Amino acid sequence: MALKPEIQRLLEMVYRVGAPRFHELSVEQARHSFEKLVYAFRPVVPAVASTLEVPIPRGDGSVLLARYYRPLDSGTGRVLPLLVFLHGGGWCVGDVASYDVLCRQLANTSGCAIMSVDYRLAPENPFPAGLEDALIAYRWALENADSILVDAERIAVGGDSAGGNLSIVLALSAAEKGLPPPRHLLLVYPCTELISSRPSRERFADGYFLDRESLQWFFSRYLGDASPDDWRLSPMRATSLGALPDISMLTAEYDPLTDDCLAFADRARTEGCRVRCLNVSGVVHGFLTLGKLIPESNDAVLWLGRALADSLSRD
Numbered sequence: 001m002a003l004k005p006e007i008q009r010l011l012e013m014v015y016r017v018g019a020p021r022f023h024e025l026s027v028e029q030a031r032h033s034f035e036k037l038v039y040a041f042r043p044v045v046p047a048v049a050s051t052l053e054v055p056i057p058r059g060d061g062s063v064l065l066a067r068y069y070r071p072l073d074s075g076t077g078r079v080l081p082l083l084v085f086l087h088g089g090g091w092c093v094g095d096v097a098s099y100d101v102l103c104r105q106l107a108n109t110s111g112c113a114i115m116s117v118d119y120r121l122a123p124e125n126p127f128p129a130g131l132e133d134a135l136i137a138y139r140w141a142l143e144n145a146d147s148i149l150v151d152a153e154r155i156a157v158g159g160d161s162a163g164g165n166l167s168i169v170l171a172l173s174a175a176e177k178g179l180p181p182p183r184h185l186l187l188v189y190p191c192t193e194l195i196s197s198r199p200s201r202e203r204f205a206d207g208y209f210l211d212r213e214s215l216q217w218f219f220s221r222y223l224g225d226a227s228p229d230d231w232r233l234s235p236m237r238a239t240s241l242g243a244l245p246d247i248s249m250l251t252a253e254y255d256p257l258t259d260d261c262l263a264f265a266d267r268a269r270t271e272g273c274r275v276r277c278l279n280v281s282g283v284v285h286g287f288l289t290l291g292k293l294i295p296e297s298n299d300a301v302l303w304l305g306r307a308l309a310d311s312l313s314r315d
Contacts, residue, residue, distance in 0.1 A: 001253060001281040001282045002282060003254060003282050003283075003284075004282040004283055004294060004296065006293050006294050006295075007254075007282065007283055007284055007287070007294065010293065011207065011208070011209070011284075014209075015207065020033075021211055021213065021214055022090075022093075022211075022213075022214040022217050022218070023211070023213040023214050023216065023217035027092060027093075027123060027221070030092065030093050030217075031092075031093045031094075034089060034093040034094060034098065035093075035095075035097075035098050037290075038098045038099075038289050038290075039098070040292075041289075041290040041291070041292045041293040041294075042101045042102075042289055042290070042291060042292055043101055043105070043291035043292050043297075043298065044292075045100070045101055045104065046072075046101070046104045046105060046108055047072055047104075048069050048070060048071055048072050048104050048107050048108060049070040049071060049072050049073070049074045049075075050069075050070045051067060051068065051069050051070075052067070052068040052148075053065065053066075053067055053068075054066045054067065054068050054115065054148075056136060056137055056140045058133075058136055059136075064117070064118065064119070064133050064136055064137060065096070065118040066096070066115050066116060066117045066118060066137055067096045067100070067103070067115070067116045067118075068113065068114070068115050068116075068148060069103050069104060069107040069113060069114040069115075069116070070107065070113050070149075071107040071108045071110070071111050071112065071113070072107075072108050073108075073111065074111070074113070077149065078149065079149050079150060079151050080111070080112055080113040080149060080150050080151065081110075081111075081112040081113070081150065081151055081154035081155070081156070081183075081308075081309075081312035081313075082112060082113045082114070082115060082141060082145070082148075082150040082151070082154070082155045082156070083106065083110070083112050083113070083114050083115070083155075083156045083157070083158055083186060083308060084115050084117065084134075084137055084138050084141055084155065084156070084157045084158075084182075085099070085103055085106070085114050085115065085116045085117065085158060085159055085163070086117055086119065086134055086157070086158070086159035086162075086163035086164075086166045086167055086170075087099040087116065087117075087159060087160070087162075087163045088159060088160035088161030088162050088163045088164070088188070088286070089121075089161070089162055089163075090161065090162050090214075090215075090217075090218030090219075090221075090222070091121060091122050091127075091130050091162045091165075091166075091218060091221070091222035092121055092122050092123065092217075092218055092221050092222065093121070094121075094162075095118055096116045096117075096118045098289075099116055099289065100116075101289070101291075102288065102289050102301065103116045105291075105298075105301045105305070106301065106304060106305055106308065108305070109301060109302050109304070109305025109306065109309075110304075110305040110306070110308040110309045110312075111305075111309050112156075112308055112309065112312060113148070113149070113150050115137065115141060115148075117133060117134060117137040119133035119134055119137070119166070120133055122221045122222040122224070123221040123222075123224075126221065126222055126223065126224030126225075126226075127222050127223060127224050127226050127232070127233060128226075128232065130162075130166055130222075131166055131169055131170070131173075131232060134157075134166045134167070134169075134170045135170055135173065135177060135179075138155075138157060138170055138174070138179065138182070139177070139179055141155055142155065142179065142180065153183070154183055154312045155182055155183055156182050156183050156184035156185065156186055156308060156311065156312055157170055157171060157182040157184075157185060157186070158184075158185060158186025158187060158188070158308075159186075159187070159188065159190075160187075160188035160189060160190070160286075160288060160289075161188070161189055161190065161191055161257075161285065161286070162191055162218070162222075163188075163190075164187040164188055164189065164190025164191065165190050165191040165192065165233075165235065167185055167186075167187060167190070168185065168187070168190060168192065168235040168244070168264075169231075169232050169233075169235050170182070171185055171243070171244050171245060172231075172235060172238055172241070172243060172244065173232070174243075175243060181243065181244075181245055182245055183245055183311065183312055184245050184246055184247070184248065184308065184311035184312060185244060185245055185246070185247045185248070186248050186304060186307065186308055186311075187247060187248065187249045187250070187261075188249075188250045188288055188304070189250065189251050189252050189255055189257055189258070189261060189285055190249070190257075190261060190264070191257055191260070192234070192235055192236045192257075192260045192261060192263070192264040193234040193235075193236040193237065193260050193264075194219050194223075194228040194233055194234050195228050195229075195234070196259075196260050198259035198260055198263060199259055200255065200256050200257070200258045200259035200260070201256045201257075201259070201260075202256075203256075204254050204255060204256040204258075204284075205256060208254050208255070208256070208284045208285070209284050209285060209286055210255065210256055210257070210284070210285040210286065212256070215256065235264070236260065236263065236264050236267070240271060241264075241267055241268045241271045241273060242271045242272055242273070244268055244271075244273045245273070246273065246274040246275070246276075246311060247265070247268060247273060247274070247275045247276070248275075248276050248277075248304065248307035248308070248311065249261060249265055249275060249276070249277045249278075250277075250278050250279075250280065250288070250300055250303070250304060251277065251278070251279045251280070252279075252280055252283045252284055252285050252286075252287055253279060253280065253281045253282055253283060254282070254283060254284045254285075255284060255285040256285070257285060258279070262277070262279075265277055276307060278300070278303050280296055280300055282296070283296055283297075287300075288300055288301065
């Protein structure tokens, strides 16, 4: 399918004016550019029942912050399922504030509580800092479920792009950390492998926002001294995916990561995981947070919310 007209116009504007791409910016400039894009094209901020800033002790005297949302119809004292949400941004940009609208939408469409984690970013804190924070937040949610009125047996993990990568690795790491696995994985165009030769990497390498050079910019800053072959960076290279819970995965047609996502989904199915996928036609990587510009974003959020509600319903 051709690019959606709204996407086509946005891309034409960006490339016509010669706006610098991520790999041409400093880290601070890239973060500012990302925030500007999200704030310019996010939908109207929806109301939720409540939000709460949650300080989570790391154990070394520092604090990991998260934002907790309860959906509009949750009612006082009602125990809810929970999604631990890990935002995207190539492990280098993005934060809880820039994903506030999406988390509100997910809370209201799913009927679940959402805990959005402000994990440490690279290059100041390269791998495995973000993963460590994700695991700390997940453990805290399990241990403090009663205090935040959530059901410890109905906790999902999910996120977009880099956040999807962290979510997969968290789920695969849970057992060795002595943690019960999440009930479900909610993945939005996750990065499943840093180095890949699948066709979409080349087909959409230029002119679709997430260029070849920008991918390398993110990867090199997150890697630090680690090897891209480490399965905790490239979960497609894990020995087994059999420990993963059921997965709901959203992909974008014009995304260099699409073929990697679909290959991961196929392998997970082969190894016994139930996977449902929605490939959104005519859109690019990152479209989900741009609902003011792209109507399909809001439809995709609704699909994710329903998938989450279904996966965390009481059996």
